[in-house]
Amino acid sequence: MTKSLRKVFIGAMAVSLLALAGCDNAQVDKAVDSAKQSVTTEQTANKDAQTADAKAAMTKMIVYVPREDGKGVSPQTITVDANRKTVKDALNLMIESDMRHQYPIFEKDTKITGVSMKGNVATIHVTKNFLTNGTGLTATLRLAAIVNTATQFDNVKQVLIQAEGKEIKTYGGVDLTQPIGPMPDSIVK
Amino acid sequence: MMLMVLPLMLTKASAASVTDVHWVTRNDAAIPFVRLVLSLTNPVEASASIEEDGLSTTVTLKKTTIASNVNNNVTMDSSIASKAVLQKSGADTKVIINTPKSIDVQDVKVFSLKKDLVNNKPYRMVIDIQKKGVAPRENYYGKNTVVGPALNTTASPKLESTVKALEPAQQVLDKSISKDAKAKAKAAAEKAKKQAEEAKKQAAEKAKQAAKAAAPAATTPAVATAPAKASAGYRTTGGIAGKTIVIDPGHGGSDSGAIGPSGLQEKQVTLPVSQYLKEMLEAKGAKVILTRSTDVDVYGPNASGPDELQARVNVANYNNADAFISVHINSFVNPSVAGIATYYFDGSTYSKRLASAIQDEIAEEPDFGGSRGIQPANFYVLRHSTMPAVLVELGFISNPKEENLLKTAEVRKDFAKRILDGFATYFGG
Secondary structure (H helix, E strand, O other): OOOOOOOEOOOOOOOOOOOOOOOOHHHHHHHHHHHHHHHOOOOOOOHHHHHHHHHHOEEEEEEEEEOOOOOOEEEEEEEEEHHHOOHHHHHHHHHHHHHOOOOOOOOOOOOEEEEEEEOOEEEEEEOHHHHOOOOHHHHHHHHHHHHHHHOOOOOOOEEEEEEOOEEOOEEOOEEOOOOEOOOHHHEOO | OOEOOOOOOOOOOOOEEEEEEEEEEEOOOOOOEEEEEEEEOOOOOEEEEEOOOOOEEEEEEOOEEEOOOOOOEEEEEOOOEEEEEEEEEOOEEEEEEEOOOOOOHHHEEEEEEOOEOOOOEOEEEEEEEEOOOOOOOOOOOOOOOOOOOOOOOOOOHHHHHHHHHOHHHHHHHHHHOOHHHHHHHHHHHHHHHHHHHHHHHHHHHHHHHHHHHOOOOOOOOOOOOOOOOOOOOOOOOOOOOOOEEEEEEOOEOOEOOOEOOOOOEHHHHHHHHHHHHHHHHHHOOOEEEEOOOOOOOOOOOOOOHHHHHHHHHHHHHHOOOOEEEEEEEEOOOOOOOOOEEEEEOOOOHHHHHHHHHHHHHHOOOOOOOOEEEEEEOOEHHHHOOOOOEEEEEEEEOOOHHHHHHHOOHHHHHHHHHHHHHHHHHHHOO
C-alpha cells in the first residue's frame, strides 16, 4: 500500500527579465566635449570675427559642485554654447568638475544619460555607478549637487532620479519616493 | 490528501545555479520565522512538499545546480528550522529543511524575488518557515502584511496586502487560491480599505483639532508637517519617566552601512550605542523599544529602501512613541572630514528642539571633530514618523581617528549618555 503523503504544492514561478534602458555614454561624452570645446572657440586665426561669433553663441550657467571639505556644494559659473545650456549638460559638467578634485564625491565614470520632464519635475537618468558608496554625507552632497544644479533651470522645480531605468526610492536614507526640491541649506558660497 | 496546482511560468526558466545561501531568524514578525534565501543565476521553477510526519520540507528547484563554493549543509535556528541541506537530484536541486516540530502548509511560504539591478541583487528564492506552536504577537509592528499562510484561503484583508508585497508570488497565489476565496478576500480587502480611509480621515481631523487646541507648551502638540503625520498624541514635557522612546539602530543584517578604512561597519556601532541608550533611558523610567535588537534587517534581507525604512518607522508610529531617534555614523570620501551632526525634518518644531538638545550634548564628545550642527533633512525615517524624530550621525567612520574611537565601549557608552542627557533636556522635568 502506498504511503499517503501530504504533498502540497506551495509555489512555482519564474521571474521575467527586466528590460533595461541602455546607457548612451558615447552621446554624453560628445555633449560634454562639445561644451568644453566651446570655451576654447576664441583661439582661432580670424580672432576678432570668430570671437564675436562665439560670444554671441555662448551663455553662462551655474552648477553646484560638491566641496571636498564636506561643507556643502558651491556655485560655479560655466560658459557654454547657448544650445548646450541644458539640464543634462549642466549636470555632466558639474560631475566633471567634481572629478577634478582630489576626493571626488561622484564615482568615476558617473554620467547623466538623460533628463525627462513631466510638468516641472525633471527625472534625472544616471549610470549605475551612481549607486556605489551612496551613503552618509557622500550621498547627501551628491543629491544636493544634482538637485540644486537642475533646479537652476526655470522649468525645473523638483527632481526624481533613475539609475539604469529604475526609479531610486531612497538614497543614503533620503526619501526620494516623492520629487525633491532645491536644498538651499547645503549651498556654501 | 493531495492538492496539485500547475506551476506558473512567467518566462521560460533556463538552467540556473545556486550561488549563495543565507538565512535569518525574524523575531519582529507576528510569528517568528526562519527565512532562507537562495541566490540564483537565473529564474527557476520550483515546487514544494512536506513529508507526512511534518518534520521535513522539500523545495525542488528545477534544472538547477549548486555552485562549488556554496555551503550545502546549513545549520539554522534549532527552535524553528534546524537545518537546510542542498542536494542534487538529477537535473534538479532539492532543498531539504528539517523542523523540530511537525509543520503543515500554513507554516511554509515560498516565493521568488527578481534580480535587483539597482541594489545589485541576484534572482532569489525565499523560503519562510514559521515557528510552530506560538500565538501571533499582538503588538506586531513590522511591514503591513502578515507573515502567514501562503495558501490561506480565509478571507482576510491582510491577505490582499501580502499578495501585493510579494509581487512574484502574487502570480502563484492568484493561481492557488480558489475563485471563491479570492472573491471573499477581495471583498474583505475593499471593506478594509474603506475602513482605513475612514480611520485616516478621523486621525487627520484629530490632528487638526489638536493643532487648534494646542497651547505653546502643550503636552500633545500637533506638528502635522510631514506626510502621514496623523498622530498627535506624543508628549514633550514632564521628564523622561513614563515616555515611550523608539531607538532605531541604523542599518543591520544584510545592510552593513558605511565601512571604515580598517573595516569597522556602521551597524557594528549603531546597535551597541542604541542598547546602551536603551538601558540608560529605562533606568530613568522610560519605555524603550528598539527597532531591532540583533544584527538583522527589520523588514527582511535586501529589502527595498522604503520597505526597510518604513518598517523602522512603523515601530515608532504603531507604538505611539513620544520620540524617535535613529542612530547612524557618517561617512565621506575625504577621510579628513570629521564631526558630529543631528538631523530633523524641516518644519517640525519639536523635532528641531529635540535635535538641538541632543546635538548640544553629543557634539562635545572628546577627541571627535566637533559640531557640524543641526540640519534639516529629508531622511525617510524622519519624514514618515508621526512624532518628534531625529537622526544622529556620531562622527565619521571614514575618518581613521574617529573610526578607532568608535571601536571602544567607552566612547559608545559616552555617546549614549550624552543622548540621554539631550532627552532629559528636551523632556525637562
